[in-house]
Amino acid sequence: MQRAAAAATDRLGLPRLLARALFALACAISISAFAKPASAGEGAGSSATPSAGAPPTGATVEASAELSTYADTDNVTVVAPNARAGIRDDAEGWAVGARYLVDVVSAASVDIVSTASSRWREIRHAVSIDGAYGPGDLRGAGSASVSVEPDYLSISGGLSPSWKLDDDHVTLAVSYALGHDTIGRAGTPFSVFHRTLVRHQMAAGASFVLSPSSVLWLGADVVVERGDQSKPYRYVPMFDAQVAPQVPPGAHVALVNALRRDERPLEQLPTERERYAATGRWLHRSRWATLRIEERLYMDSWGQLATTTEGRYAMDLSERTTLSPDVRLHLQSGASFWQRAPTVTETDGAVMIPRLRTGDRELGPLAILTVGMDLRVALTQRLAAVRTAFVVRAAGMHTSFIDALFISQRQAIFTAMAFEGAFQ
Template identity: 45%
Template sequence: MRFSFRAITVAGFLLATALSGPRALAAPPEDVATVIEKVLSDDFANANYGDARKKLKTLLDRCKKESCPPKLTGQVHIAAGMVLVQIGKTDEGKASFAEALNIDGTAALPTSSAVTPAMKTAFADAQRSWIVANNPDDPGKASWTNKQALDYAKQAIAADAAGNLGDCIEKEKAALQIEDQPRGRLHLASCYERSGKVIDGLRESQKVLAAGIQKNDAVIIKAAQARINALLPRVAKIGFEVPAGVPDMKVTFDDKVVPKEKLSQKFSIDPGKHKIHAEGTVRGVLLVFDEVREVKDGENALVTVTLKPSALTEGQIACMFAAKSQEDILNCLPQDKKPLVVRVGLDVGTYTDTTSVQVLTPGLNASITSPTQGWNVGGSYLVDIVSAASPDVISTASHFFRDTRHAGAVSGGYKPSFYGAQASASLSVENDYTSRNFGATLLAELMDKRWTPTLGYYRTQDTIGRAGTSYDVFSRELGINEIVAGSSIVMTPTAVLQLGFTLQSERGDQSKPYRYVPLFPSGVGIPIGATYDQVNAFRLPTRPLEQLPVARERYALAGRYIKRIGTATLRAEERAYFDTWGVKASSTDVRYLLDLTRRLRVGPHARIHFQMPASFYKRKYIGTLNADGSIDLPKYRTTDRELGQLLSVTGGGTARLELSPPEEKVQFGIQLDADAMYTRYFDALYIKSRLALWGVLRFEAEFQ
């Protein structure tokens, strides 16, 4: 047992020696280290405490004469303190531990079973007292090696004592530029904190903590952590709520400009008083905002910027005293009334695809708006000229067809203040199809125009016929009721989120009167994309007309995010759709528009659409031939591949050129949109895929 106890004691003390730092390995006198080892392994382990004390005292006297390294001298005091505590002289043991710390601030008890709880308690008491007496915050105790740095540090201490924290900061910074001392940096952090610069104090304390960890200095680490823990809860945060519709808005915080992209974020600040200034032009009038805000320790502050003109008449002042919002304040200003704004647009669209369908669509639109009175009227007219020789046409024994659709629409709205309405009506006529639509949307501008909810209802009444046949002879009616709810939210001065929900209820037979559906006997395999000849080779003689369900409910949930990023605009959309026919779909659309100059804007466009099929859709419908020659038909049947499973990928771009300078009252612009769409049909007859190209060229004019 004696051998085991000695081995543990010696090994533990030597481990503490090894861990005490690099300087402990700087070749101490070998006989001194040997004596420490023998005292602990022989005398201390065998309870010969009197002999141990004498030998350690002799060793200390020798170290004083021969200048032992501080690390080694500190270990002698630690060993002496252990002996004193073991024989009940706890106070003397604490004094010996304190002396060890005075010589070597990193001195510690050995990690061995010989260290009793009483020794640990005594050492902890001595260490606490030593830290108080040797506060790392006291730069006077720092081991400055550069005389000029030491002089600056002394001047910083003197300035601190005189209550001149500004000079304290400047002098301590000057000292640290010459020589980096953790205690000096902690003193700088203290001066920052007491002068109200909490964030600067926190930053300096974090530097001290990093240095302490690098040097494995437990005292410095502990002091830095204590200061960081005290400063963190004091850090305050501030954010800004700015009005929309002020493109030249400029905000300064303590005379420093806040970048526009940061206005929607909160950032850390020192507690105390801060000066906020904002300005911007609205309706040709320069508006300003000034406020001195006192922020408390740890406060999460929000500044609501309310712009007001810098010079007011008595009537305007009285009006603004009664104002309750930014909009009310703007209504008190001289109105920059504009004349009527007239817009006219001409456009030509083209479409072609690999199924031999071509469409030419010229169109005209015009509108008149009164910006000051809040009303608007408008109208549009277009013509679709369609020619096709697609597989669907050929499958009906027709080789080519041409059709023309005429469509017109009118609209009007009125919004005198925060609430308004917009109504529209349209009529579309083909040689076998007539569609009528009318409806209205109510809207409100709430929360200083940051939130705009809308609610609308639209009714569509369609008449389906056959070309060359009077509606009196053959026609079907299709009625559609649609409810649209939406919300536009101004999230930041540069970001808008739009949400919408649509519900459509359809009643009526919308089956195509020209679409014949092939039926096949059971057991016949028909490949995906089977040609017209393959279908005819295996189908039954009977080809019934398409038959769709006469009721359908459609649901769609959509979101759009628009963000201004520097000189570019990002627009991302997502739409989820499902209906009672079993169709489910997702559409994702992204545009990125970049302002290359004041007049030229270009950008790419991408869209992806995926759809699951209707529950009754089949590539191969089975017809059962009865004994009497009749055939049992499927209740619902169609060859409309747009009701099947498909994937569409679209890519293209936009380019717009403003032909007039922005400041001109008469504006002209031209825009080109071009896209290509590839669609893959996973379970259809006649084709497996389709590639479509389309483009629109627009010419627009605006007059005041």
């Protein structure tokens, strides 16, 4: 198994050492989880309600650290450590927290190869803060974040009040967030070249207590985007109209280069976009497990339609161990201006390229199937003054690009290891 895991991760570009470390860690956690029987005090009650038997007293300090990795068959790898710290007082109804995240992206994807560029590496730093206050039925929460990389600066902030109604049987929530992105080019100061993208995100929803073990959430969100979000590095191959049908989905770089015209303009996307989504989420808790089912329907002004269906089943294997398999299916149609092989028109010797053009296969029709599993192991008793836990996640993703150049499918593996601690 270890050899298989190492071989798989080698193919995906992950170091063998990391595969061995993941395997060793999973073994250690499994042994730890099943070797420690639950104490008498841990199993009290019909559920693992944190507050059962010991109401919160005073503030709780929480901290966590996570290391996640991503690698796919398109030669993209991402290593992203992040840490979070916060303090909360459930009795007083307030909480504050902050997170710091670093993304190290290394890529030699087919898009880069097709432009004869070399592998590149980029680092993104992201800092976010959040807070909430609401000792009564009305609760307010706010957050702000900054994300910085050599050619992209993103600043966002938002507020989200909520109200508990009908003796806590219904909770209404609304939110507004504003995002301001500055898009540049690596090696060029923003003062020389940049584009601005502004996002307004509005959401509203309500959760309903359906029974002593079931809750339903219904929500909708609207995102209004203004600005040119075209990638300043993405060049789009152009074809003659009579040649385009000869370019099949997944056409290799060599074939595309053999059939395309000399013109290779930069990507140009619409400068306005409105996104609409509706979400339903049903949660049901049985004695030893929680079932979570979610459906999200999406449409936008670029003509994309999508559906995302998720299911997750969190099983309590013991008082300290929870195993949560999950599956997720995302299906989307292409944008209205999507063309696998964009074509030019010639009129009186003048070549006209499409006003809107993209090579971003994420704007084309695709399907993504994700199958994953979480293993959470509490290393201490549930009511201990200092509580710690280990969480390991692994997920495999298969993407089918139904109508794109260069590749028709992509496999990826995502892993995350987190250590969480809390004390009062």
